[in-house]
Amino acid sequence: MYIVYLIVYGLILTAVLGLVASWIDRKITARIQYRKGPPFFQPWIDIVKLLGKETIIPSGASKAVFIITPLLGFGSVVMVSTLLWANNNLLFNSFLGDIIVVIYLLAIPSIAIMIGGFASGNPLGRIGASREMKLLLGYELPFILAILVPIIKSGFALKLADILSFQAQNGAFALQASGILALVAAVLCIQAKLGLVPFDIAEAETEIIAGPMVEYSGAPLAVFRLTKNMLLFTLPFFLIILFLGGFNFDGIHILYSVLKYIAILLIITVIRNTNPRLRIDQAMRFFWGPVTGIAVVAVVLAVIGW
């Protein structure tokens, strides 16, 4: 039973939905820039094409690490999405502390990008990887503080299933003051985790030529891109479970679930298209200043009871 969940829900469904989400993101970006965008199957064709190119390993790279690192990130995203889907459908009892497991697993794709950048032996890759490291230090703090809010409000339950059932009885957390503030902070942290403008400092195209991905080609690059697209589905899904009551699949609620996901995706895309890129010190100051402030206020409000 678990194997089926792992492969069907965790791998295939997330990959399909992630690639559709990536197409939506590119099409909306194109429309905002007043042009037509790519056709519907474009992200699939990108992955298939990359799988067909040859893989070139630079001579200064550590070879085994270079090849294995993309699979690290990919594996952790598959596991996270299996956990989330399983808890959303309340299939098996979620175990105590699975939200902490999810937080840890979600840090691994960023770490995979970092290790890939350092293993490639290229100084540009090293710069990109060190920027990714600093960004990770920046946004992990407000992210964890924002996740603390639904834990507090649902009576200090560390199980995803308990958070979902609390929201099913008492209404979504985002309808209360602390929930909205925490959701705002979490969406900004997701923007950085996905590596989208204004926080795409690690892969700044015009500055350091694709950053940590500079030496990747062919199949490892395809796995990295697939990981990124699957994160584009998994992270808003995580936020929806925590703050908006999860996906509900009976009757009219299917429409509400789809609308919830599209709303968060739209916010991410619009922020992406209307902002310039920040420098790394500005981004760190932003995350440790206003965003942490909002998250702390949300935690205080949650403890009080609002």
Next chain:
Amino acid sequence: MTREDVLKGLQERFRDDIIDLYDRSHKRVYMEIIPDALPRVAMYIFRDLGARFNIASGTDTRTHMEILYHFSLEEINLIISLRVKLDREKPAIASIAKLIIGANWIEREMYELLGIQFIGHPDLRRLLLADEWPRGVYPLRTDYEEWDKSAVRDRGV
């Protein structure tokens, strides 16, 4: 100071050095000087008049080699070009690169493309030509001939 003051000052100060002053238009003046006087005149125009050194251009005419140094005085809208005529067999002139730092690279370029020696240049090595280019072959001279046997010079039709 006005344009007439500048020109009269130059002519009085360097009476022996100036061979010819050609007043082309109200914006441009060409002044031909003897090669030994270049550092003096250049420093006077650069430091005392406060001009800006624009660029230097070198040519190979059939009889001699000639370098033009262009200085611009922006307040009075005037460009003064100092013309120096050099011998074609062994062209050599004093370098102004230590006095005007902006002249460093253009003198290197003139050295490697025309073969003019700059005496006193702090770092005279090649700037633009590839490493495989042979020494002593100067491409912008009028008697330059193709040394590369593997070059393809027809359009293939």
Next chain:
Amino acid sequence: MSLKLRALLKSPWVFHLSTGSCNNCDIEVLDCLTPRYDIERFGMLLAPSIKHADVLLITGSCNRKSVIRLKRLYEQAPQPCLVVAIGECSMSRGMFIHSYNCPVPLDKIIPVNAYIPGCPPKPEAIIMGAVKLIQKVKGTL
């Protein structure tokens, strides 16, 4: 036609390289990426690194110094990779045919798949060249 090649033609990532040009052809290539001539609808993206490139767009007459870098970059592009020569200078060196610094034209250095004439070619001509290249690789030209 194999799946590999079909996927390559539907999502070619372009890498732009100038080997000593006057930059007019580069500006016209940049024009193609703007919203007016939008080549993202064909799946073309600007590849930041040579390891991500499928199509090399080469402008400029190859001078001696940039030929060294051009050969190094061509070896680093993962196969299958197509090469397009844009503008008169890369086709046959144009008016620089007798210049001391450009000994050989581009197609004696690396194999070229398509030529786009013009000085500089209009963005419409560049898109037409891309379409003809795709048809040629498919075999339907």
